[in-house]
């Protein structure tokens with residue numbers, strides 16, 4: 001117990017200690033460690049000069065900037081330092097490698113790290129320090145790419161670098177390295193890169209020719225679709241033109257142009273490139289906006305001065321806030337609520353950044369202003385549908401200064417990240433359930449639903465657009481339905497035709513796509529393209545549900561005909577056998593019951609029905625025979641009654657026609673057919689298997705007007721209707737609702753696939769990305785989910801017939817009519833025999849009289 005409380009106390013003291021480890025700015029002057037590495041300097045003299053003067057230099061700056069307090073400066077000549085525990089800030093002037101190893105120590109101690117380093121060095125994270133690479137003019141490209149990568153502004157895993165051969169090898173090499181080298185704290189993700197140089201000529205024609213030749217032989221499939229083009233402004237126009245002509249600027253490719261010549265003055269003007277942007281392309285520019293006339297000082301001392309001044313200013317402001325706080329609270333409270341070391345670092349860094357931005361944009365010019373680059377992104381997606389003409393434009397997406405690094409105000413490729421950027425696009429549709437359903441809400445607004453709109457809604461979410469629907473004021477009367485049960489059943493599959501107005505809208509590019517289900521066919525191929533199929537329809541056929549077999553002869557059903565014959569034969573054979581054994585047995589005592597073959601047959605028959613004879617033979621041989629017969633009788637009777645129960649319980653159904661082969665086998669009993677205009681005709685004609693040709697040859701093609709008759713014929717079992725499986729299921733379902741029973745059976749055979757897709761204008765750039773999204777919808781199973789929601793995929797009839805059979809267990813008169821008929825026949829037969837016997841008797845008597853008469857007379 002004591003132990004625990006002691007430990008607890010120790011922990012509290014410790015944590016308070018840790019919290020207040022670092023003194024507030026009020027109680028102690030800030031301290032700064034200065035590390036200057038020799039390797040960064042080319043000549044020893046400069047190094048010695050800097051080290052000698054740095055102390056005074058910093059003191060002079062702080063004196064100017066802060067009046068109340070001071071910065072204690074400690075200059076290290078050695079770079080091997082483990083801990084900066086006692087310092088507020090670290091100023092390092094070191095090579096890239098050394099800067100990062102110093103930063104590891106500085107980060108541990110949570111101090112502000114100000115670094116001046118060589119160029120081509122990844123910058124420190126914004127939350128931990130400020131680093132300024134000493135970039136010399138003309139060599140800034142690689143640093144820009146380091147900064148882009150540090151900011152995670154490009155998501156490329158492959159890149160094709162195009163440039164003309166005027167750029168020296170060194171520049172290109174450094175850019176390539178900046179793109180592909182692995183960075184601290186960043187995942188390495190570049191998979192491949194390829195370099196292409198084209199020949200530079202002064203003649204515009206030749207230049208165009210070389211560019212075109214290079215792009216023409218380009219293997220996009222292998223090399224990817226991310227292009228980095230390092231060019232002058234004139235060549236940029238040529239490359240853009242070539243890419244446009246070769247159709248390489250597509251929504252799934254990205255073109256980043258680095259334009260190196262400065263745009264100040266009138267020599268170059270980025271806006272003029274807008275005309276070369278094509279609809280749906282992803283193009284961004286990074287261009288040199290350096291004002292070469294402005295005064296510029298890029299010396300080390302200038303950067304040190306700028307950074308230290310910013311730090312001093314930040315410390316001053318931070319101290320003022322602290323004093324303000326101190327004056328309002330007690331000492332104890334102040335100790336608790338004042339900033340921790342990490343919070344202080346964050347605050348100071350923020351203040352330094354603000355000061356640097358201010359300095360950079362202030363007139364007069366300081367070291368950070370020597371170079372200035374700007375980023376511009378093209379907005380090209382969906383302009384076509386909005387304005388009716390191509391009105392691509394550029395937006396400013398950021399800037400780059402050597403001191404501040406990159407400042408992105410938007411993403412570099414807005415369409416890659418944000419798709420259509422939330423714009424409103426037109427789509428065309430018409431009412432065609434269950435594919436597209438236009439319904440009216442209670443407030444009279446049109447609502448769009450159905451399978452195709454499930455897809456379009458998801459597409460809009462994924463590609464960041466909203467849509468407004470255009471539907472032709474068609475002559476076809478559209479029935480608006482308010483709820484599901486009223487939906488009239490469309491018998492024939494209705495995706496073979498599409499209103500011509502919709503086709504016009506698609507071909508005229510007035511809509512992004514037609515949100516209509518349309519069977520993929522060759523008719524409109526010249527003007528439109530189909531998207532990936534959203535659904536594959538298969539064909540099946542519908543026949544009448546097979547009836548129950550008649551149960552009149554149910555009592556005979558348990559045994560097959562052969563069994564019955566065998567049984568009859570055994571009775572007929574057993575009778576005489578018994579008679580013979582009985583007769584020739586030595587111990588035969590005259591017994592009236594068995595002394596004729598005929599009587600023996602009756603005896604055996606009686607035994608079969610378990611009636612037992614009155615007589616039992618005396619001889620053992622005959623008894624054995626009779627005994628064995630009883631055994632046989634027991635087995636036969638048990639088998640018969642068992643099966644009879646089973647036959648009574650389960651109705652005996654006729655076999656259904658469920659396959660194409662079965663249908664063809666029944667061709668004399670029933671006809672078949674499919675609706676007029678179905679693509680089935682085409683499919684069957686081109687089918688390989690012979691049976692489909694027969695199917696087509698004997699098929700009756702019927703018109704829409706004949707539908708009610710056809711259904712009646714199907715119900716009567718005289719016709720089989722071939723159509724989409726889903727349509728047939730609809731038919732079965734609606735029939736189930738009206739007749740409360742199943743009158744159809746659907747074939748198990750599915751044949752011929754009919755793909756259904758949406759349509760889009762022939763050369764629409766968006767087809768590929770829409771297809772990619774559709775593919776993803778299929779893969780993720782979303783499409784299946786929507787299909788099962790909108791289209792019945794199970795027919796309920798099979799379940800229902802099972803429940804019906806359970807209800808039918810009672811044995812009714814029809815089941816028993818057979819045996820009553822046999823009884824009737826028996827009675828009739830015996831009456832007939834009685835008559836015969838009377839007649840026979842009469843004749844016998846008459847004969848006797850005739851014989852007797854002469855004797856009497």
Ligand SMILES: *[C@@H]1O[C@H](CO)[C@@H](O)[C@H](O)[C@H]1NC(C)=O
Pocket residue numbers: 026027028029069070
């Ligand atoms: C800060 O430094 C100045 C000048 O060196 C000194 O006058 C002042 O006392 C110091 N302040 C603290 C709190 O140590």
Ligand SMILES: *[C@@H]1O[C@H](CO)[C@@H](O)[C@H](O)[C@H]1NC(C)=O
Pocket residue numbers: 053056057060
């Ligand atoms: C610092 O200021 C003093 C006088 O204000 C000046 O003599 C000295 O040269 C300055 N030192 C540096 C390195 O600028």
Ligand SMILES: *[C@@H]1O[C@H](CO)[C@@H](O)[C@H](O)[C@H]1NC(C)=O
Pocket residue numbers: 137138139140141260261262288289290291292
């Ligand atoms: C950018 O423009 C400046 C001023 O014209 C020039 O000095 C510098 O070399 C240019 N940068 C590149 C990479 O060409």
Ligand SMILES: *[C@@H]1O[C@H](CO)[C@@H](O)[C@H](O)[C@H]1NC(C)=O
Pocket residue numbers: 265266267
């Ligand atoms: C830029 O254009 C303006 C007017 O179009 C012209 O007065 C000026 O001389 C041009 N400057 C250069 C450097 O060409």
Ligand SMILES: *[C@@H]1O[C@H](CO)[C@@H](O)[C@H](O)[C@H]1NC(C)=O
Pocket residue numbers: 266269270271272
């Ligand atoms: C660039 O050219 C367009 C016309 O082509 C002009 O309207 C615009 O002012 C120019 N911009 C600059 C910065 O010269």
Ligand SMILES: *[C@@H]1O[C@H](CO)[C@@H](O)[C@H](O)[C@H]1NC(C)=O
Pocket residue numbers: 297298299301302305
């Ligand atoms: C650049 O700035 C530093 C510090 O402000 C100064 O010492 C140096 O003389 C300046 N160089 C030029 C060329 O103006």
Ligand SMILES: *[C@@H]1O[C@H](CO)[C@@H](O)[C@H](O)[C@H]1NC(C)=O
Pocket residue numbers: 353357404407408409
């Ligand atoms: C980035 O640029 C925007 C707009 O130009 C500006 O308001 C903002 O202060 C800049 N931020 C930084 C950190 O430079």
Ligand SMILES: *[C@@H]1O[C@H](CO)[C@@H](O)[C@H](O)[C@H]1NC(C)=O
Pocket residue numbers: 417418419420421422464
């Ligand atoms: C859609 O675009 C808007 C406008 O660019 C953007 O603000 C939004 O983040 C984007 N939404 C998605 C999901 O990308």
Ligand SMILES: *[C@@H]1O[C@H](CO)[C@@H](O)[C@H](O)[C@H]1NC(C)=O
Pocket residue numbers: 473474475
């Ligand atoms: C409707 O039908 C009439 C006559 O058949 C035709 O002139 C008209 O263009 C049709 N309207 C539409 C919107 O199809």
Ligand SMILES: *[C@@H]1O[C@H](CO)[C@@H](O)[C@H](O)[C@H]1NC(C)=O
Pocket residue numbers: 525526528529530762767
């Ligand atoms: C669009 O249709 C044309 C003509 O049928 C065809 O050549 C082209 O490959 C189709 N485009 C796509 C992306 O499928």
Ligand SMILES: *[C@@H]1O[C@H](CO)[C@@H](O)[C@H](O)[C@H]1NC(C)=O
Pocket residue numbers: 676701702703
């Ligand atoms: C179907 O209709 C077309 C024209 O509407 C007619 O030519 C054809 O004979 C009809 N077919 C049948 C089987 O009635």
